[in-house]
Amino acid sequence: MIYSSEYSSLEDLEKQYHAIGVSVVMDQKMIVNRDKYRNTDEWLDDMIEIMKIYQKICNE
Numbered sequence: 911m912i913y914s915s916e917y918s919s920l921e922d923l924e925k926q927y928h929a930i931g932v933s934v935v936m937d938q939k940m941i942v943n944r945d946k947y948r949n950t951d952e953w954l955d956d957m958i959e960i961m962k963i964y965q966k967i968c969n970e
Contacts (some may be wrong), residue, residue, distance in 0.1 A: 932964045 936957050947953045 928964065928968050932961060935960055935964070 939960060940954055941951065943953075943956070947956075
C-alpha cells in the first residue's frame with residue numbers, strides 16, 4: 911500500500927502518481943462529505959474503500 915506521505919521517497923514515477931492521486935481523491939471526498947460524517951470511523955471507512963478501489967486499479 912502506498913500513502914501520499916511516502917511519495918517523495920519512491921523511485922518509481924508511476925507509484926508517485928498513484929500516491930498523489932489517492933491523496934487528492936481522499937481530500938475531495940472528505941471536503942464534499944464533511945457534514946455527512948457523524949464520527950471519525952465513518953470517515954475512515956470511506957477512506958479505506960477509496961484505497962481498496964485504487965489498489966485494484968493499480969494492480970490491473
